[in-house]
Amino acid sequence: MSVTIKDVAKEVGVAPSTVSRTLRDHPSISRETKEKVRKAMDKLGYVPNVSAQNLANKHVNTIGAILPVIGSKERKSNPFYLEIITAMNEEASQQKVTLSIASGKTQQELLENVQLMYRQKRVDGFIMLYVEEDDMVLDYLIENKVPFTMIGQPYKFHNEASCVDNDNQLLGWTATQHLVDKGHERIAFVTNNDHENFFRERFFGYQKGMMDNQLRAYPAMPLITPDDFIALDDFLKEEQPTACIAIDDMFALRLIQMLNLSGFKVPDDISVISFNNSIFTSLLHPYITSIDVNATQLGKTAVQEFLLQLKEPDAIKKRVIIPHTLIENETVLNRKN
Numbered sequence: 029m030s031v032t033i034k035d036v037a038k039e040v041g042v043a044p045s046t047v048s049r050t051l052r053d054h055p056s057i058s059r060e061t062k063e064k065v066r067k068a069m070d071k072l073g074y075v076p077n078v079s080a081q082n083l084a085n086k087h088v089n090t091i092g093a094i095l096p097v098i099g100s101k102e103r104k105s106n107p108f109y110l111e112i113i114t115a116m117n118e119e120a121s122q123q124k125v126t127l128s129i130a131s132g133k134t135q136q137e138l139l140e141n142v143q144l145m146y147r148q149k150r151v152d153g154f155i156m157l158y159v160e161e162d163d164m165v166l167d168y169l170i171e172n173k174v175p176f177t178m179i180g181q182p183y184k185f186h187n188e189a190s191c192v193d194n195d196n197q198l199l200g201w202t203a204t205q206h207l208v209d210k211g212h213e214r215i216a217f218v219t220n221n222d223h224e225n226f227f228r229e230r231f232f233g234y235q236k237g238m239m240d241n242q243l244r245a246y247p248a249m250p251l252i253t254p255d256d257f258i259a260l261d262d263f264l265k266e267e268q269p270t271a272c273i274a275i276d277d278m279f280a281l282r283l284i285q286m287l288n289l290s291g292f293k294v295p296d297d298i299s300v301i302s303f304n305n306s307i308f309t310s311l312l313h314p315y316i317t318s319i320d321v322n323a324t325q326l327g328k329t330a331v332q333e334f335l336l337q338l339k340e341p342d343a344i345k346k347r348v349i350i351p352h353t354l355i356e357n358e359t360v361l362n363r364k365n
Contacts, residue, residue, distance in 0.1 A: 031074040039068040091120060091334055092151035094165060095131040096158035097138055106278055107306045108323055112157055112179065115327030123335055130154065139164050146174055152338055155179065155330045159225040177334040179326055181225055181347065190337055190345045192330045194321045194352055196226045200233020201240075203273050203301045203319055206354060208241050211363030212271040212299060218249045218260065218283055219275040227275055230303065234273055251283065261290050264298070270363065271299040277308040280316050284359070295361035305355050314358035325350050 037044040042061065049057045050065040057065075068074075093116060095109060113129070120127045128151055132138030142165055145151050153175030156166065161183045169176045170185050178191040200217075207215050217234045221227045231248050238245035249263060250256050263269075264287075272287075274280035280302035284294050292298045294314060302309075305320035329348055337343060 031072045033074075035072055036065060036068050036074050039072060040064050087152050087338070088149055089125040090128050090151045091116075091125060091331065092128050092130050092142065092145050092154040094138070094142060094154050094156045094158075095129060096160070097132060097135055106276075107308065108276065108278075108304055109157060111306070111323040112327040112330075115324040116155065116331050119328040119331040123331065125331075125335070135164055139168060143168065146172075153177075153334060155334050159183065160223060161225070175334070175338050175341065177330055177337060179330050181229070183225060187345060190333050190347070192326055192333055192348045192350065194226075194326070195349050196229030197233040197236070199303060199319050199321070199352055200230035200235075200273070201237040202233075202352070202354060203230075203303070204234045204237025205241075206317075207271045207273070207299065207301060207360065208237070208243070210271075210299070210360055213243050214267060214269040215243070215271045215273065216246050216249055216263070216267070216269040217273045218251055218279075220251050220279045220282075221275055222248065222250055222252075230273075230275065251279070251286070257286065260286070264290065264292065269298065271301070271360070274300055274302040277302045277304045277306045277316055277318055280318070280359075281308050281311065284316075295359050299360040301360055305353075309355070309357060317357045317360045318355050320353040320355050322350050322352065 033044045033047045037047045040047070040061075042065070046057060046061065047065055050062045053062075093113060113127070117127050128145065130138065130141045130145055132141050142154065146154075154169065156169075156176060156178045159178060159180035159182055166182065166185070168174070170188055176189065178189055179193065181191055181193045181196075182189050204215060215234075215238065217231055219227055219231070227248075235245045246267065246269075249260050251260055272283060274283050280300055284300055287294055287298055287300075294300055301317045301319070303319045303321060304323065305318040306323075309316040309318045329350060333348060337345075
């Protein structure tokens, strides 16, 4: 026979309503009484009826994690998202909530999945793992007052969305300054992503770093289409940069392969630095010098911020900055030696 609230109340010598309020951590119950009730629960083996609590609280204790549209094989296999999801899941377990994934092959499919999850009350709200300029998912969340938090800084709705982010301008500046400190002056910025906010912020940081050192900043070099490969090869031969900043580790590995095919040795001919400090930095020699964005802390903090917003819907929306760390490996040559 299962243990009930009445059994716990009888064990402690309090009213059943006191046990119910303790379960909700109600401030009207003293800390001493709460401790007695919780000890009695452990002693008797009482298991709260989570479904009943959720019905009363109008919460289902599940967070939806919205992945970006999987538009390429590279994006699908990017370890950054796996690391973020793993960290979010660990923190969710600590907070006694669960995580549910929302994904889609197109923006419309993703939106429909998000709408369905929320309409069917399968989630209390969402954490967005990406930021794009024109995003119908974000518009839906704002227009329908759906609780959510973002990983990354939004282009708009700054006062209506809490976000957890790195200072991506500072990341771009730090990568640039590290190369300058190693004696590099002709530094290129190469990317396979020119539409997400973190690219623009990191590229702006690169431009500022070059300007601060009175050096010429080049336009961002995209490496997306076959024509881009030809254009980059021409750029390398004409401008002869001694270093490249890659938008992330996965892309840096691809860039290094392309440089090798074009006859450039890394780091002897061209140095490479990237971002994220993922598993890709140590897959092959030379190991990639990278800036660690602390993806684990990004994920855990996003869950904490979402639950805070859920508990206090009228709380001021804020931007939480997670610090970064430069990890020096083998792809940056010290030209001052």
